[in-house]
Amino acid sequence: MHSPLPKIVIAGAGRIAWHLGRRLKGKGMPVAHVVSRTAAHARELAQTLGSDWSDDWAEAPADADWLLIAVRDDAIAAVGEALSAAMPGVLATHTSGATPGTVLAPFFKRYGVFYPLQSFSKERMPVWSKIPFCVDAADPSDILFLKKTAKVIGNLVYQVNDSQRAMLHVAAVFANNFTNHCFAIAEKLLDEHDLPFEMLHPLMEETLQKAIADSPARMQTGPALRGDTDTMQRHLSLLAGHLHWQTLYRNLSDDIRQEIEPSAGTDE
């Protein structure tokens, strides 16, 4: 980057704040200040990043260039409002997939989104080169800055508007949370029958590899797709101890079947 280093403030001290803060520092873009309502959290992250910290919104540095709001979705607006008085000229972005960028518009002239599309956990190091960064901003030069910054700390950068990002987030819930829940159900069923979950790992790997190599819609197999009602009936009886999973089994099977026979079912 030809421009001088931006002065960066992170609001929040949760998982995303930790991961982004450390990555920015590691890539030569140190964070100047961490602000969080909980002093202990702000201090701990600030120590790791070698930055200042504060638990008082009014103490955020007025000359900051970029404010990265990495807090719970439902706190973004309140944190933005609280910080806007101290740093009116800053580019304020949040890191949420589910929240419109415009939620910051009432408080900042320069606002946007810096959303890393990945499920972060404390224990696992993110593979930054594989994380799609979805950026957007009201101002074209801010978009350019966010794209450049995403490219510095990652590899995959997309400009994604609010309505696209909202749908991306719904899709991510299906591809991550709901998929993971199907794994969890499988795990529990095996556990109840003294079978190790490891037995399914190769199938899970293969399912993913096929879905990535081609379209998952085209790679579908199984009793629902085949319309094999005998097998489906047997499966439903085996789920008799889990009525809620019977319902899921029926709904998912109906929907798989509908993909190939749109007239076979009706929407509820």
Place this chain on the structure above:
Amino acid sequence: MHSPLPKIVIAGAGRIAWHLGRRLKGKGMPVAHVVSRTAAHARELAQTLGSDWSDDWAEAPADADWLLIAVRDDAIAAVGEALSAAMPGVLATHTSGATPGTVLAPFFKRYGVFYPLQSFSKERMPVWSKIPFCVDAADPSDILFLKKTAKVIGNLVYQVNDSQRAMLHVAAVFANNFTNHCFAIAEKLLDEHDLPFEMLHPLMEETLQKAIADSPARMQTGPALRGDTDTMQRHLSLLAGHLHWQTLYRNLSDDIRQEIEPSAGTDE
């Protein structure tokens, strides 16, 4: 193996018959005969395997040691019955996860199951070392033979009884078909908003790696787990064009929530 090579017959000429037949041959256990109702299919597979073939059940060789029935689940019993007259002394096994071994008991004294737990496709070469073989038989020496054979062509071998295998198959539907359907829904949602499905690949990889490294139940994240009803409401509105997916979204979210708050919902 110290024992002489078994004389192997495969009934069926579908995907599993092809993959198993070629693997057996490649590992020095050639298939002697392929029998299928469709002459062209039997001939084509037999040519690949360098074996005899027939489209007439009565022509199956009477001195065969092992009959591998690799046909549709709902045809196993009929094929077994049709072949039993020609080869009464054979060890007859099917390759189905969803069908009890005992379905062959009326027709053969020696019966069992040789079930490779994987989703086979024409285009992709199976990674044999990673496929769990689930074997079972009525006779202990037949179990031993099936275990040895599975070890020759694969690596992971489990003795799994009928009721365990039935549950394994239900679990596999959740871990494979239903997971894949969640991927397919995500793909469709992105496609409708001009976003490439590739954007979700890293998240899908990470979801799988977490579920394999730890328990998927413990690795869950997302709005349903957090009880973030605002986000869930927004997601449901975004799914307004897909009423059936709204239902899936609700059911899956309820169930994720129930895992941590068993009293919060009731089974239907």
